[in-house]
Amino acid sequence: MSISVNNISKHFGAFTALDNISLDIPEGELVALLGPSGCGKTTLLRIIAGLEQADQGDVFLKGDKVTDQPVKNRQIGFVFQHYALFRHMTVFENVAFGLRVKPRRERLGEAIIRKKVHDLLSLVQLDWLHDRYPDQLSGGQRQRIALARALAVEPSVLLLDEPFGALDASVRKDLRQWLRNLHHDLNVTSIFVTHDQEEAMEVASQVVVLNHGRIEQQGAPGDIYDHPANAFVSRFIGQTNVFDLDEHDADWLQTVGLSMAQQKGKIAHVRPHDIVIEKSTHHSDAYVTLKDWQHLGSLIRIELVKSGVNGQAASVYAEMSNDQFRRLHLNRGDKVDLRIRHAHWFH
Amino acid sequence: MNAISATSFLASKKLTLTDPDWVRYALTGLTLSIIGLFLILPLLTVLIEAFAKGWSAYSASLTHPDALAAMRLTLLVALVTVPLTTVFGVSAAWAIARFDFRGKSLLITLIDLPFSVSPVIAGLIYVLIFGAQGWLGPWAADHDIKILFAVPGIILATLFVTFPFVARELIPLMQEIGHEEEEAALSLGASGWQTFFKVTMPNVKWGLLNGVLLCNARAMGEFGAVSVVSGHIRGLTNTLPLHIEVSYNEYDFVGAFAGASVLAALAVVTLVFKTVLEWKQEQALKAARQAVEVH
Amino acid sequence: MPQSNIMPGFRPAISFTLVYLALIVLIPLSAMLLKTFQLSLDEYWAILTNARVQASFRVSFGAALIAAVIAGVFGFIIAWSLVRYNFPGKRLFDALIDLPFALPTAVAGIVLATIYEPRGWIGKLVMDSTGIQIAYKPLGITFALIFIGLPFVVRTVEPVLQEFDTAMEEAAASLGATRLQAFVKVILPNILPATITGVALAFARGVGEYGSVIFIAGNMPYISEIVPLLIITKLEQYDYAGATAIGLTMLILSFLLLLLINGLQWWVRRRSGQL
Numbered sequence: 001m002s003i004s005v006n007n008i009s010k011h012f013g014a015f016t017a018l019d020n021i022s023l024d025i026p027e028g029e030l031v032a033l034l035g036p037s038g039c040g041k042t043t044l045l046r047i048i049a050g051l052e053q054a055d056q057g058d059v060f061l062k063g064d065k066v067t068d069q070p071v072k073n074r075q076i077g078f079v080f081q082h083y084a085l086f087r088h089m090t091v092f093e094n095v096a097f098g099l100r101v102k103p104r105r106e107r108l109g110e111a112i113i114r115k116k117v118h119d120l121l122s123l124v125q126l127d128w129l130h131d132r133y134p135d136q137l138s139g140g141q142r143q144r145i146a147l148a149r150a151l152a153v154e155p156s157v158l159l160l161d162e163p164f165g166a167l168d169a170s171v172r173k174d175l176r177q178w179l180r181n182l183h184h185d186l187n188v189t190s191i192f193v194t195h196d197q198e199e200a201m202e203v204a205s206q207v208v209v210l211n212h213g214r215i216e217q218q219g220a221p222g223d224i225y226d227h228p229a230n231a232f233v234s235r236f237i238g239q240t241n242v243f244d245l246d247e248h249d250a251d252w253l254q255t256v257g258l259s260m261a262q263q264k265g266k267i268a269h270v271r272p273h274d275i276v277i278e279k280s281t282h283h284s285d286a287y288v289t290l291k292d293w294q295h296l297g298s299l300i301r302i303e304l305v306k307s308g309v310n311g312q313a314a315s316v317y318a319e320m321s322n323d324q325f326r327r328l329h330l331n332r333g334d335k336v337d338l339r340i341r342h343a344h345w346f347h
Numbered sequence: 348m349n350a351i352s353a354t355s356f357l358a359s360k361k362l363t364l365t366d367p368d369w370v371r372y373a374l375t376g377l378t379l380s381i382i383g384l385f386l387i388l389p390l391l392t393v394l395i396e397a398f399a400k401g402w403s404a405y406s407a408s409l410t411h412p413d414a415l416a417a418m419r420l421t422l423l424v425a426l427v428t429v430p431l432t433t434v435f436g437v438s439a440a441w442a443i444a445r446f447d448f449r450g451k452s453l454l455i456t457l458i459d460l461p462f463s464v465s466p467v468i469a470g471l472i473y474v475l476i477f478g479a480q481g482w483l484g485p486w487a488a489d490h491d492i493k494i495l496f497a498v499p500g501i502i503l504a505t506l507f508v509t510f511p512f513v514a515r516e517l518i519p520l521m522q523e524i525g526h527e528e529e530e531a532a533l534s535l536g537a538s539g540w541q542t543f544f545k546v547t548m549p550n551v552k553w554g555l556l557n558g559v560l561l562c563n564a565r566a567m568g569e570f571g572a573v574s575v576v577s578g579h580i581r582g583l584t585n586t587l588p589l590h591i592e593v594s595y596n597e598y599d600f601v602g603a604f605a606g607a608s609v610l611a612a613l614a615v616v617t618l619v620f621k622t623v624l625e626w627k628q629e630q631a632l633k634a635a636r637q638a639v640e641v642h
Numbered sequence: 643m644p645q646s647n648i649m650p651g652f653r654p655a656i657s658f659t660l661v662y663l664a665l666i667v668l669i670p671l672s673a674m675l676l677k678t679f680q681l682s683l684d685e686y687w688a689i690l691t692n693a694r695v696q697a698s699f700r701v702s703f704g705a706a707l708i709a710a711v712i713a714g715v716f717g718f719i720i721a722w723s724l725v726r727y728n729f730p731g732k733r734l735f736d737a738l739i740d741l742p743f744a745l746p747t748a749v750a751g752i753v754l755a756t757i758y759e760p761r762g763w764i765g766k767l768v769m770d771s772t773g774i775q776i777a778y779k780p781l782g783i784t785f786a787l788i789f790i791g792l793p794f795v796v797r798t799v800e801p802v803l804q805e806f807d808t809a810m811e812e813a814a815a816s817l818g819a820t821r822l823q824a825f826v827k828v829i830l831p832n833i834l835p836a837t838i839t840g841v842a843l844a845f846a847r848g849v850g851e852y853g854s855v856i857f858i859a860g861n862m863p864y865i866s867e868i869v870p871l872l873i874i875t876k877l878e879q880y881d882y883a884g885a886t887a888i889g890l891t892m893l894i895l896s897f898l899l900l901l902l903i904n905g906l907q908w909w910v911r912r913r914s915g916q917l
Contacts, residue, residue, distance in 0.1 A: 465850025
């Protein structure tokens with residue numbers, strides 16, 4: 001295991017940030033710590049880095065217990081949310097900082113340092129900015145310089161706190177891809193913190209979902225999406241329709257294809273793409289009314305309205321490709337038949 | 348999110364931001380020693396020296412006709428100069444914070460100028476104008492107008508040294524608040540004065556009051572400039588600071604420190620109000636900022 | 643060119659501002675300039691090169707410089723403690739920092755003289771233990787000017803320290819820097835400009851300071867006589883030309899200082915790419 005966290009707890013006054021967390025991260029993974037604001041993900045990252053002290057529990061890096069080691073001895077690279085570039089230093093000096101503060105006997109020669117810094121700047125494709133100051137750079141450039149600076153000390157693990165949080169949407173998209181490729185080339189065990197599930201799914205090889213200071217689920221993005229461990233994960237990762245047996249007619253659900261034999265709880269979560277619709281040809285009991293639809297690029301999201309148990313209207317969302325939708329020849333107000341292909345049951 | 352990060356900063360010691368204990372204790376100790384030695388000890392000394400010969404000597408010193416005359420003069424000077432400086436400060440702030448014109452930054456520099464002039468020079472320039480050999484000296488003598496070594500000279504010198512106090516406080520404040528609310532009032536049909544008193548004033552009142560307070564402290568406490576133009580005539584042109592000097596130089600220490608105790612009390616009251624007013628203005632600014640964010 | 647054409651009152655406000663500025667500040671100050679112009683260059687030079695005048699400039703500028711540097715160190719420590727540490731009574735001490743601004747200089751003067759004179763509380767202590775006399779010596783002037791200069795440094799450094807991005811310190815530590823390296827290479831370069839500005843402000847104020855100094859200075863010509871006192875002495879001897887020439891020189895020097903401070907701030911901001 002490259003990074004291990006054992007029974008970590010952390011309180012801020014009465015607030016529990018981390019509640020007895022244990023986590024193992026194998027060598028070479030790119031892991032996302034995913035969760036809503038205040039779930040403790042940044043605190044966990046800072047405890048692994050040694051920027052914050054846990055109330056209890058241990059941190060192991062490459063098998064060594066580092067719980068009592070200060071951050072500077074942990075051989076980690078940390079990229080801060082707002083980059084924390086040194087404002088009074090040029091880009092070059094920023095990246096060279098970690099090499100120049102080493103004790104004299106470990107320090108590299110000036111020529112080697114220069115070469116190394118320029119190599120790193122080339123790696124992040126910003127060598128042409130080497131004599132600029134941080135205030136003269138764009139957000140995306142600062143982010144990449146911060147990464148180059150963290151990589152300069154050849155860290156055994158790389159920790160990134162909301163690496164794309166402060167960037168424009170378009171820059172963010174580009175950088176995600178870039179970070180994935182960079183990780184692929186360098187193969188440094190990396191953890192990044194994010195509250196954006198789409199970002200976690202797109203970039204990470206492993207996703208750890210946190211909520212209220214606890215780990216809800218850990219696994220590959222596909223596993224987590226297809227087999228959410230609980231209702232929180234199911235709701236947090238991707239879109240989902242929620243059918244509560246207290247509010248929905250069990251008979252109706254059975255008619256539309258939900259097998260009550262699989263039932264393990266009384267709440268069913270259904271992904272929009274697991275809902276199939278077609279134009280109603282006869283008066284089946286399964287019909288719903290098509291209210292509206294929105295274009296989401298290659299997909300269409302369809303809003304369907306069904307009258308509930310006590311006459312209350314409930315919205316159900318379905319998704320399908322543009323082509324499929326066009327072939328159905330549907331209009332607003334049409335009655336459609338609905339079928340549920342698959343559901344996750346939770347208590 | 349904000350609430351959580353705020354509490355986490357307070358409640359947790361961020362590891363790398365925590366200095367070693369010995370550094371923390373040493374620096375805190377040094378801080379307290381410097382503050383104690385340079386700030387608290389002087390305040391205590393004023394009290395101890397003033398009451399060195401008991402309460403009766405203290406009250407006798409303060410009720411001595413010369414001391415009373417000095418206090419009256421000091422009050423008079425403050426009563427004249429503070430309103431003038433305030434009116435100037437408000438009009439300068441209105442012009443500078445609400446309009447753009449050529450030479451604005453030069454004007455701001457010139458307003459700050461008296462801060463960087465030695466108080467002795469502030470007195471000297473009025474001696475050069477109203478002295479026996481000065482521009483207006485002979486004219487004033489002919490018309491039997493006494494300016495130098497009289498109350499008008501003291502007031503002029505005080506006006507000079509207090510010149511930037513209110514403007515300095517108001518200009519940045521009014522610039523920060525911006526002029527949207529005033530424009531809204533004007534667009535709703537308010538007159539210029541109505542806008543000023545009903546919109547501008549309520550927004551800046553704490554800052555303005557703070558400027559007035561500091562101006563008053565300086566007006567009552569000015570020594571160097573007043574010393575040059577006053578002539579040190581007992582009972583007539585001695586302000587309280589000058590009365591302190593005269594008493595001290597005549598080895599009447601109780602008299603000097605009794606006067607000093609009055610001014611030191613004024614300073615402490617000023618500091619208390621200053622702290623409160625700065626806090627109030629900060630709250631008002633925060634509220635204004637939040638109102639903008641909601642929109 | 644008013645920035646908003648519906649805002650009223652520009653003309654009366656600017657007119658009053660300019661007239662008042664001219665009457666109280668500009669015309670009186672120009673009187674000094676004109677008075678100096680009545681002197682020939684040789685006369686002016688003779689006044690300035692007089693040994694007693696030169697000694698007083700040395701005393702004033704020397705004491706003010708030393709005091710400003712010490713106030714710089716003290717002020718930095720105080721600002722650091724007030725921003726970074728928690729200790730009981732912190733807010734009270736913070737408010738007290740402004741005492742030298744609010745306390746009339748004459749009061750400060752007699753109090754400091756009383757404390758540091760050879761028979762005073764601290765004066766006696768220092769005298770007995772080290773044989774050094776503080777009051778009535780240039781050292782006394784320095785002490786008074788440290789008192790005067792302290793709030794200038796604390797109040798310029800404090801806000802900068804408060805807004806300093808502490809993530810930079812964490813970044814330095816994560817890159818392997820020791821606490822001392824982080825302080826010297828990351829914190830100090832970012833706080834130093836404000837500290838130097840504070841020191842320069844304290845210095846400028848110290849050069850012209852009169853009230854808090856004269857009681858503790860001893861006022862010995864050639865030894866502990868400050869420039870402002872010499873100006874007053876000249877005035878009392880009706881040597882208006884001498885007083886004016888010295889005063890103008892001091893004024894010009896303070897101006898240059900002010901210019902230097904502004905230039906320094908501009909340079910620092912430009913250097914870190916903020917302009």
